[in-house]
Amino acid sequence: MLPKILIIIPAYNEEHIIADVILDLHKENPDWNLLVINDGSTDKTKEFAESTGLARVINLPFQVGIGSCVQTGFIYAKKNNFDYAIQFDGDGQHKVCEIENLLKPVECGEADVVLGSRFYIKNKKYKSTIPRSIGIKTFKIINSILIKQKITDNTSGFRAYNKKAVNFLSTNYPTDYPEPEAVILLGRNGFKIKEIYVDMNQRSGGKSSIRGFYSIYYMIKVFLSILLTFIRPRFHNKKQNEESV
Amino acid sequence: MNNAIVQNRIQYIAIIFSIVLLIFIFELIRRKKIREQYSLLWLFFSIIFVVLSIWREGLDAFAKLVGIDYAPSALFLLLVLAIFLILIQFSIIISRLSEENKKLSQESGLLKLEIDEIKKKFSSQSGSTNTK
Numbered sequence: 001m002l003p004k005i006l007i008i009i010p011a012y013n014e015e016h017i018i019a020d021v022i023l024d025l026h027k028e029n030p031d032w033n034l035l036v037i038n039d040g041s042t043d044k045t046k047e048f049a050e051s052t053g054l055a056r057v058i059n060l061p062f063q064v065g066i067g068s069c070v071q072t073g074f075i076y077a078k079k080n081n082f083d084y085a086i087q088f089d090g091d092g093q094h095k096v097c098e099i100e101n102l103l104k105p106v107e108c109g110e111a112d113v114v115l116g117s118r119f120y121i122k123n124k125k126y127k128s129t130i131p132r133s134i135g136i137k138t139f140k141i142i143n144s145i146l147i148k149q150k151i152t153d154n155t156s157g158f159r160a161y162n163k164k165a166v167n168f169l170s171t172n173y174p175t176d177y178p179e180p181e182a183v184i185l186l187g188r189n190g191f192k193i194k195e196i197y198v199d200m201n202q203r204s205g206g207k208s209s210i211r212g213f214y215s216i217y218y219m220i221k222v223f224l225s226i227l228l229t230f231i232r233p234r235f236h237n238k239k240q241n242e243e244s245v
Numbered sequence: 246m247n248n249a250i251v252q253n254r255i256q257y258i259a260i261i262f263s264i265v266l267l268i269f270i271f272e273l274i275r276r277k278k279i280r281e282q283y284s285l286l287w288l289f290f291s292i293i294f295v296v297l298s299i300w301r302e303g304l305d306a307f308a309k310l311v312g313i314d315y316a317p318s319a320l321f322l323l324l325v326l327a328i329f330l331i332l333i334q335f336s337i338i339i340s341r342l343s344e345e346n347k348k349l350s351q352e353s354g355l356l357k358l359e360i361d362e363i364k365k366k367f368s369s370q371s372g373s374t375n376t377k
Binding site: 037072075079 | 350351353354355357358362
């Protein structure tokens with residue numbers, strides 16, 4: 001029997017591209033189950049996503065933030081007993097042809113979580129501003145120390161999970177700016193993490209949500225969360241084990 | 246004489262302030278604008294203010310205990326403490342509410358999808374049995 005694979009697509013105000021993303025994914029593999037989670041968009045994301053008829057669409061009543069949005073997908077995957085879940089941005093940044101590569105290590109049991117990294121190999125393609133690259137490097141160092149594993153791209157939202165990781169994250173997933181924190185959370189709770197290189201598109205729509213004054217808030221918030229996640233791993237672990245028993 | 250008036254004046258202000266606060270809080274609870282469970286800290290501190298602003302010896306003793314020369318400032322210390330505790334309680338409540346809010350919105354999104362799918366299934370079934 002084919003494994004059940006869910007593609008979780010968080011989307012906030014992506015009306016111009018969401019339908020293309022869905023069509024691309026369907027073209028790549030019609031067996032994938034596509035789940036768009038519309039995070040209270042104020043544009044026609046809902047209508048465009050539903051009009052394709054190829055994806056299930058969950059419409060959240062208001063914007064809950066990317067973390068809680070993606071977590072809704074994990075809850076859905078858990079409820080419907082999916083074998084693997086892929087987190088795939090609704091803004092067209094990720095490439096569908098990379099999904100198979102991302103899936104391979106979880107499918108063969110090599111890892112519980114696979115992170116798609118833009119920086120896994122030396123790469124001049126992604127030019128970013130100085131503060132941003134400092135941020136990315138800092139995460140790399142901190143996370144490497146905390147989970148004793150080098151993670152080059154902590155902010156990437158292109159990830160593959162097996163059932164065990166999905167079940168865990170459906171009850172424990174950070175809220176705003178969740179990606180770096182989730183890496184620590186998973187690492188500290190004994191999940192095997194693997195990083196592979198993926199090619200990504202330049203953003204074709206929408207700007208990064210992290211800009212200007214917000215980036216300071218972002219760094220402080222994420223550092224605090226990372227620190228606290230580091231302090232309280234066993235609690236989550238215990239809770240999770242009790243629930244799964 | 247002047248000194249006595251000034252000292253008394255701050256006491257009168259404190260008495261009036263704390264009694265008005267107590268009545269105000271009580272009134273809000275009575276009208277169900279504040280739930281009882283969230284009013285306990287307010288009530289507790291307003292009663293303490295009333296007592297200490299009327300009972301001058303008690304305030305003096307408390308001020309001496311914590312090393313404050315001018316006894317009425319001890320009231321401000323208590324006031325700051327009260328505000329801190331109540332605000333921390335607010336942060337806890339807000340965090341809990343936003344967590345619950347998140348869960349509710351996720352649940353509502355998932356349920357809406359489920360209902361839509363059931364509706365679709367139902368309408369396609371009924372469509373095949375009776376041709377409307």
